[in-house]
Amino acid sequence: xxxxxxxxxxxxxxxxxxxxxxxxxQITDEETRKNPHGFVVFDGRGYPIRETAKFIATDPTAxxxxxxxxxxxxxxxxxxxxxxISLVCMLLHEAGWERTLRAAEEPVRTMSELLRSRSPLQxxxxxxxxxxSVHRKLEDLxxxxxxxxxxxxKGGDLTRTVARRYESDPNAVVDAAHRTLLxxxxxxxxxxxxxx
Numbered sequence: 471x472x473x474x475x476x477x478x479x480x481x482x483x484x485x486x487x488x489x490x491x492x493x494x495x496q497i498t499d500e501e502t503r504k505n506p507h508g509f510v511v512f513d514g515r516g517y518p519i520r521e522t523a524k525f526i527a528t529d530p531t532a533x534x535x536x537x538x539x540x541x542x543x544x545x546x547x548x549x550x551x552x553x554x555i556s557l558v559c560m561l562l563h564e565a566g567w568e569r570t571l572r573a574a575e576e577p578v579r580t581m582s583e584l585l586r587s588r589s590p591l592q593x594x595x596x597x598x599x600x601x602x603s604v605h606r607k608l609e610d611l612x613x614x615x616x617x618x619x620x621x622x623x624k625g626g627d628l629t630r631t632v633a634r635r636y637e638s639d640p641n642a643v644v645d646a647a648h649r650t651l652l653x654x655x656x657x658x659x660x661x662x663x664x665x666x
Contacts, residue, residue, distance in 0.1 A: 553647075555629055
């Protein structure tokens with residue numbers, strides 16, 4: 471496999487080829503999940519770098535570096551972002567930290583819709599930021615607080631950081647979530663989330 475620097479047209483052709491095969495069912499969730507090289511974002515959609523590199527016949531690591539230098543947005547993985555965790559934290563703030571919010575509840579389903587709508591990876595993964603994953607992140611946040619006495623979940627360092635930040639300054643975390651809503655969310659979805 472070569473490490474040449476592909477032209478923008480070659481990269482766009484690779485995106486086209488990926489879309490063609492993905493929508494024809496020739497590329498599965500499982501194949502895109504096994505992607506240690508991250509994702510490149512183009513036109514609001516995520517493309518696995520490993521698969522893109524195959525269409526160009528180049529090394530995925532070199533392609534990721536080239537795409538970043540060329541101004542493409544590269545997402546290293548599917549991990550939760552601080553903005554996403556802050557939005558989920560806002561739900562706990564509104565509902566109360568002692569209450570478990572279930573995946574079937576309206577605020578959780580609405581948050582899932584919001585997170586999926588703003589993620590370029592949602593088309594690649596049917597379970598990306600699903601109501602179940604939002605519920606899990608809610609539980610990760612609840613159990614990450616210092617005052618939580620029983621068994622903790624494995625929420626990750628960033629989740630623990632947001633939970634600690636909330637404990638020291640709840641208004642800062644909630645204000646950050648509100649700013650995210652005001653900046654990025656269509657007003658009908660925003661109204662449902664702010665009303666919950």
